[in-house]
Amino acid sequence: MSFKRKNPGNQSIRRQLTFYMGLFVVLPLCLALMLLNFYLQKVTTENKINNETDLLSQIRDNTDQMIEVTNYATSMLMTNKNTLKNLRILEQDGDSYEIYQAKRELSNDISDVESSVLNAVGGKVAILTKKGYMIGSYTLSRTETNYEKEQWYQEILENGRKITCSADIGTIFQEMTIYDNVQKYFYMGREILDYSGKNLGIMLIRLSEKKIWGKLATSMVTEEGGALYILDRSNDILMAYNEKYQKQLKELREQETVKEISEDEIMTGNLKDDFYYMEAC
Structure with missing residues (x-):
């Protein structure tokens, strides 16, 4: 019986080949993959940030445009001679036909603005007078709440005709039963002034975010x-x-x-x- 003796030189060469392959091939490849992964993560993160910054810019631009259009539409309504005349009539006490007619005309004017200029953004408008009349396109009533004590009401008076934004304005639309808990809304308010600067009430606006920037926000x-x-x-x-x-x-x-x-x-x-x-x- 004979035994074949292993050549220690072959084992040494094999070890050296394995070592050098690991050092000069596998290790550089691993480092390259790590660097590539780091670079791809960086690029992905930057693209994500740039994309979402673009979305924020679109939301901001849509908001500015929406406020500008709403400001124009409500300004035309607030300064209309017939609107101011009807609001002066509503400062009277009583339940006369003249008061009813004034409320009816204001309601029709609001409906016209909603169905034309504000239709694209799902806009709703309400006028709240000093006497507590709450006028909308489908509402001719008195409010049961003293809104003059609310902070948002006082802010509207302080800002005058300049637009005031507040989520709390939504309470008056809830009272008018034109409220949807599912949708989100953007609320604004402005003071209505006579030519002499006398307060005749406030105008409140509700816009549908779904029609303005809803899809952009949802994607983020x-x-x-x-x-x-x-x-x-x-x-x-x-x-x-x-x-x-x-x-x-x-x-x-x-x-x-x-x-x-x-x-x-x-x-x-x-x-x-x-x-x-x-x-x-």
Whole structure:
């Protein structure tokens, strides 16, 4: 019986080949894959940020355009001679035919604005007089609530004809029974002034976000993560997408960068997940 002796030189060569292949082939390849993965992640992140920044810009542009159109339409209605005449009539007490006719004409004028200029954005308009008359395209009644005590009401008076945005304005549309809990709405208000500067009431506007920027906002927010908040100049929430980040927003509002937000600047923040906020009004 004979045994074939292994050549130790062959084993040494094999080890050396394995070592050099690992050092000069496998290791560089692994490093290259790591660098490629890092680069792809960076590019993906940058593209995502650029895409969502573009979406925010579109939302902001749509908001500006919507406010401008609404401002024009309501200005025409507020300064109309017939509108001011009917509002002066509604300052009277009583339940005369003249008062009913004034309410009817105001309601028709509101309906005309809603069905023409504001139709594209699902707009609804309401006039609340000092005597508590609540006039809409389908509403001719008195309110049961003293809205003069509300903060949003006082802000509208302070800002005069300048548009005031507040989510709390929605309460009056709830009372008018033209409210939808499923949809989100953007609310604005303006003071109605006589030629002499005397207050004759306030005008309230409700616009459908679905027809303005709904699809853009939805594409940014998913159930897994992401949030978008639209704030007013006081950093109060006008509209929220993905409300589970309310706590984060509360913390965010205390930051100086949010307090100093400018009218033309789109601010973006990133907390735990993609989290965006912007001033719209």
